[in-house]
């Protein structure tokens with residue numbers, strides 16, 4: 001006999017689990033391929049610290065994710081270290097205003113001029129972004145989102161900046177890699193959103209004591225009766241009035257017949273699930289979604305003495321095979337207890353991740369550790385534990401024209417299959433993913449309520 005449900009959710013990341021909580025009274029079923037929930041929020045606790053290969057900066061308390069953190073009694077601590085730092089040409093410039101970088105970095109004269117000019121353009125792009133997202137009468141979240149993606153959404157960041165001196169180019173390429181993109185792929189709009197977030201929000205975000213993964217673990221326990229792990233969805237077909245979801249699980253293959261479904265898995269997996277049932281317009285829209293790769297190395301060190309990275313939260317590293325260095329321990333260490341090592345993370349996104357593609361995981365780790373030793377020789381001899389994760393689909397970023405398919409993605413398919421995930425929104429972050437889960441759940445509720453009344 002075929003199992004029947006009001007709603008099936010494919011994917012147990014933060015988007016799918018947030019949608020399930022909104023729909024709890026409809027007895028939702030989450031089908032999750034892996035042996036754990038949480039997707040790209042993944043950490044392994046080590047006391048107050050945690051090795052972490054995914055999301056690490058949490059949004060403010062007054063947000064969907066912030067309220068979840070609060071509800072489960074989890075502890076997030078404001079990030080305390082400096083965030084805007086650059087290590088380049090053997091000099092690390094720490095704790096400065098962004099506009100002073102061209103003067104403080106060890107750059108050639110041409111490099112300085114080019115970087116300063118590009119910096120002015122970035123300021124202009126951020127101002128345009130801020131004007132676009134400013135609230136106007138009659139605005140909904142969707143209209144603000146669309147304006148944010150549209151302002152500078154038809155041009156790549158590289159084309160927007162124009163010709164750059166090679167040193168300035170290296171800096172901006174490393175910045176684009178932070179979003180798993182590259183200068184010639186990511187839009188001006190995407191980068192303006194990132195700069196506005198890091199520069200002007202005045203909010204550096206929070207880290208979770210014990211690791212980000214504690215949140216999906218708590219959500220998973222809360223939803224345990226609704227989740228099937230080790231269950232990979234293989235086919236999604238539209239029936240006369242509903243949707244059939246075929247899967248393979250621990251007990252073999254099966255089908256659930258649902259009135260509605262939420263696809264909360266990365267966009268690139270969706271066309272194969274629907275095959276010819278996918279409307280052409282949705283297929284074209286999904287094709288415009290780009291989720292770039294990022295290779296992450298989480299590093300636990302065991303030093304007890306002060307280290308030069310103690311006051312740093314993040315560092316741009318244009319000269320390394322990774323483009324970002326993070327110290328996740330500074331906020332979490334602030335307990336007055338003696339120092340027991342540090343929790344560092346380095347990652348290489350976009351072209352940097354692709355450049356590692358032919359290597360084994362051991363070779364990728366070696367490459368990152370070699371660069372880490374060059375950046376901070378003090379780490380040598382103090383590496384206690386590492387965890388490497390080469391994400392093929394790490395963080396979504398908008399490529400030119402992506403904003404034009406936004407309404408199609410938000411509409412879903414045939415008024416019964418809805419899409420959720422960070423890639424449906426404008427900024428690849430857990431709060432975006434959670435908000436798309438809330439939106440998809442609202443669409444499901446509308447459809448189910450309409451069906452109940454007919």
Ligand SMILES: Cc1cc2nc3c(=O)[nH]c(=O)nc-3n(C[C@H](O)[C@H](O)[C@H](O)COP(=O)(O)OP(=O)(O)OC[C@H]3O[C@@H](n4cnc5c(N)ncnc54)[C@H](O)[C@@H]3O)c2cc1C
Nearest residue numbers: 011013014015033039040055056057233421422429430433
């Ligand atoms: C290195 C890195 C750093 C990041 N840093 C931050 C940060 O500091 N702050 C922040 O807010 N965000 C950050 N992010 C982004 C954040 O992790 C994501 O935006 C968010 O976790 C996405 O959640 P999601 O539910 O949309 O997708 P996912 O977490 O990818 O969940 C999708 C789920 O679908 C499952 N699935 C896939 N295929 C199938 C199938 N066929 N059948 C069943 N299940 C399937 C997957 O196993 C997965 O569990 C970071 C991401 C990365 C990779």
